[in-house]
Amino acid sequence: xxxxxxxxxxxxxxxxxxxxxxxxxxxxxxxxxxxxxxxxxxxxxxxxxxxxxxxxxxxxxxxxxxxxxxxxxxxxxxxxxxxxxxxxxxxxxxxxxxxxxxxxxxxxxxxxxxxxxxxxxxxxxxxxxxxxxxxxxxxxxxxxxxxxxxxxxxxxxxxxxxxxxxxxxxxxxxxxxxxxxxxxxxxxxxxxxxxxxxxxxxxxxxxxxxxxxxxxxxxxxxxxxxxxxxxxxxxxxxxxxxxxxxxxxxxxxxxxxxxxxxxxxxxxxxxxxxxxxxxxxxxxxxxxxxxxxxxxxxxxxxxxxxxxxxxxxxxxxxxxxxxxxxxxxxxxxxxxxxxxxxxxxxxxxxxxxxxxxxxxxxxxxxxxxxxxxxxxxxxxxxxxxxxxxxxxxxxxxxxxxxxxxxxxxxxxxxxxx
Amino acid sequence: xxxxxxxxxxxxxxxxxxxxxxxxxxxxxxxxxxxxxxxxxxxxxxxxxxxxxxxxxxxxxxxxxxxxxxxxxxxxxxxxxxxxxxxxxxxxxxxxxxx
Numbered sequence: 001x002x003x004x005x006x007x008x009x010x011x012x013x014x015x016x017x018x019x020x021x022x023x024x025x026x027x028x029x030x031x032x033x034x035x036x037x038x039x040x041x042x043x044x045x046x047x048x049x050x051x052x053x054x055x056x057x058x059x060x061x062x063x064x065x066x067x068x069x070x071x072x073x074x075x076x077x078x079x080x081x082x083x084x085x086x087x088x089x090x091x092x093x094x095x096x097x098x099x100x101x102x103x104x105x106x107x108x109x110x111x112x113x114x115x116x117x118x119x120x121x122x123x124x125x126x127x128x129x130x131x132x133x134x135x136x137x138x139x140x141x142x143x144x145x146x147x148x149x150x151x152x153x154x155x156x157x158x159x160x161x162x163x164x165x166x167x168x169x170x171x172x173x174x175x176x177x178x179x180x181x182x183x184x185x186x187x188x189x190x191x192x193x194x195x196x197x198x199x200x201x202x203x204x205x206x207x208x209x210x211x212x213x214x215x216x217x218x219x220x221x222x223x224x225x226x227x228x229x230x231x232x233x234x235x236x237x238x239x240x241x242x243x244x245x246x247x248x249x250x251x252x253x254x255x256x257x258x259x260x261x262x263x264x265x266x267x268x269x270x271x272x273x274x275x276x277x278x279x280x281x282x283x284x285x286x287x288x289x290x291x292x293x294x295x296x297x298x299x300x301x302x303x304x305x306x307x308x309x310x311x312x313x314x315x316x317x318x319x320x321x322x323x324x325x326x327x328x329x330x331x332x333x334x335x336x337x338x339x340x341x342x343x344x345x346x347x348x349x350x351x352x353x354x355x356x357x358x359x360x361x362x363x364x365x366x367x368x369x370x371x372x373x374x375x376x377x378x379x380x381x382x383x384x385x386x387x388x389x390x391x392x393x394x395x396x397x398x399x400x401x402x403x404x405x406x407x408x409x410x411x412x413x414x415x416x417x
Numbered sequence: 418x419x420x421x422x423x424x425x426x427x428x429x430x431x432x433x434x435x436x437x438x439x440x441x442x443x444x445x446x447x448x449x450x451x452x453x454x455x456x457x458x459x460x461x462x463x464x465x466x467x468x469x470x471x472x473x474x475x476x477x478x479x480x481x482x483x484x485x486x487x488x489x490x491x492x493x494x495x496x497x498x499x500x501x502x503x504x505x506x507x508x509x510x511x512x513x514x515x516x
Binding site for chain 1: 418419432433436437439440454455457458459461462463464465466467468471473489491492493494
């Protein structure tokens with residue numbers, strides 16, 4: 001795989017840019033692999049990359065029912081942060097943030113990671129107390145986060161309305177300067193290109209119908225639309241469809257799949273310098289490098305696989321945005337879409353072993369999986385390669401729902417994840 | 418927006434009047450002290466989460482405020498049936514045949 005560089009751009013200019021090669025070959029399945037990863041999103045492709053790079057396992061296939069990065073990787077609002085309350089979460093998300101830092105250089109692919117800061121607004125006394133607790137907890141864990149007054153928040157993000165008679169008054173904010181956004185598609189493409197360069201097969205438009213198990217109960221491979229493919233190990237990283245895939249292996253999951261919607265406005269000149277989240281009124285917003293305002297909120301209330309979601313939630317979200325940022329009152333929205341997110345009872349992810357031998361799972365990221373992409377991929381690869389979890393993902397077991405050792409971000413986070 | 422039929426009010430009304438209340442027909446254990454950790458896990462946390470017809474509870478919060486059950490296809494979001502709480506779980510095959 002030729003490296004991308006300024007020199008390569010100049011060299012290809014001489015031939016009229018007609019000799020650029022494809023970024024990765026479209027592979028057809030071999031008979032058997034050492035590892036099959038179900039789901040070619042950022043998490044799955046990243047895991048394949050780290051398996052090849054850090055563990056020397058290159059006989060790997062990543063299989064997807066659609067095109068790569070076409071699920072939640074291509075549907076999220078690209079926010080990256082690590083200001084979680086609990087020690088386990090802080091370590092996991094901060095591990096991801098560390099990997100985000102050098103990712104463009106490592107992959108030789110510009111993922112456009114931009115540390116523009118994520119600011120979370122406090123609208124009432126409870127928010128203030130809860131976010132200050134987060135700030136202190138984060139600082140004890142070495143995670144960047146600090147408290148701003150309303151005036152400081154306004155100085156950091158001028159479109160913010162901090163008038164005391166606002167519908168949602170701003171009483172302060174928590175700011176993580178190390179946080180920001182990245183180009184979501186480029187993350188999938190960068191990992192795909194880097195993994196394929198090390199020999200990983202990426203098999204698209206090939207739905208996995210079932211996971212097959214041998215007489216001893218261990219995984220033997222997967223049945224797909226292109227026939228049976230053998231595998232010594234299988235890792236499921238299928239986001240909203242994890243329950244369906246795991247059910248075929250006889251494993252029932254503590255997951256429910258909900259639609260999560262997002263929308264973008266018409267593109268405008270740079271007007272919004274950071275990411276702002278308001279969890280109390282359930283809206284968050286940033287501006288993409290193309291100029292569109294990228295807006296999101298919480299999930300719809302009912303489970304669904306429809307990738308649509310309902311309009312009442314969009315109306316609620318946009319109403320909140322207009323109250324907090326009156327400047328956007330007359331902005332026109334271009335399009336909205338939905339992704340299917342798999343939510344666990346404690347709102348923390350599951351990365352680890354399953355009751356089935358040689359079957360691994362990475363799921364339950366709910367509404368916040370994009371930010372964790374490199375960390376989830378890295379720890380999943382470690383778990384698959386060694387058969388034991390990395391210390392960072394060790395608490396995020398499937399078994400915690402039996403032992404009761406939950407990581408209860410649901411109650412503690414006060415975030416829209 | 419979903420349009421939902423409340424079996425008590427006997428009216429089809431917008432989703433905004435209703436609150437989703439999770440999977441239906443999960444019975445509270447009769448003798449909790451004899452339950453194993455695995456049984457508690459299954460009761461509290463494991464959900465069927467099907468891609469297709471789903472038995473679920475809804476509550477008509479801005480109307481009669483009563484809980485009822487529904488069968489909804491999670492791919493199309495179309496309701497196959499709503500029925501009163503306490504009524505037996507309908508047979509899926511006959512429901513789909515009737516559609």
